[in-house]
Amino acid sequence: MSYLSKLLKPLLTATYITALSFSASSVAIAHGHQEHNANQETDIMVMNGYARATFPLAKTGAVYFTLHNQSDKDKILTSVTVSKELASEAQIHTTVMEGDVMKMRELADGVTIGAGEMVSFESGGYHIMLLGLNKGLVEGSELKLTLIFDGNDELGITLPVKKDDAKSHHNHH
Ligand SMILES: [Cu+2]
The missing domain is CATH 2.60.40.1890 (PCu(A)C copper chaperone)
Structure with a gap:
């Protein structure tokens, strides 16, 4: 493995994880809002x-x-x-x-x-x-x-x- 690819691989992985966690938190916010509107505590x-x-x-x-x-x-x-x-x-x-x-x-x-x-x-x-x-x-x-x-x-x-x-x-x- 060249020096360059050794350097790039962890960088690319880090970018990928950041993108994933960002979309996961967006989903959590949207989901939380939906639950609020459904008023599940009282039905x-x-x-x-x-x-x-x-x-x-x-x-x-x-x-x-x-x-x-x-x-x-x-x-x-x-x-x-x-x-x-x-x-x-x-x-x-x-x-x-x-x-x-x-x-x-x-x-x-x-x-x-x-x-x-x-x-x-x-x-x-x-x-x-x-x-x-x-x-x-x-x-x-x-x-x-x-x-x-x-x-x-x-x-x-x-x-x-x-x-x-x-x-x-x-x-x-
Ligand atoms: Cu009245």
Whole structure:
């Protein structure tokens, strides 16, 4: 073996190892991100979530989404928390008819999502009520909430703030 090839061989090997470890760490980052989105701790998938945009001085706001329980056990959404910078409190509400009047009521025991089932939180039904908003909910901004299942499983979600869509207008009778 010539002097030159003795010198080059370890250099080439070192380059090869560097390239390999670089691609391995890229894969690890991408994989970690995917796991985060799958919310494997709770087995709950949050779909079509949004908060309804309000005028700037509004003190209350509503959040809607569909929860899909992908586990084989019933799960109870027991409470929801929101950053104190955004609002003073988040409550789980339902909408009931009292005579001809639609009224909202807090569900202190939460909402059960049966094993494998989907439950929609939508205008005129279940919703998350934000109380004591500091600056209203600005269209195009984002909102972070923590959903708590069975009293201790936390699921952090980020939802867009959007204007009322045609469907929810349809429900205002
Ligand atoms: Cu409400």
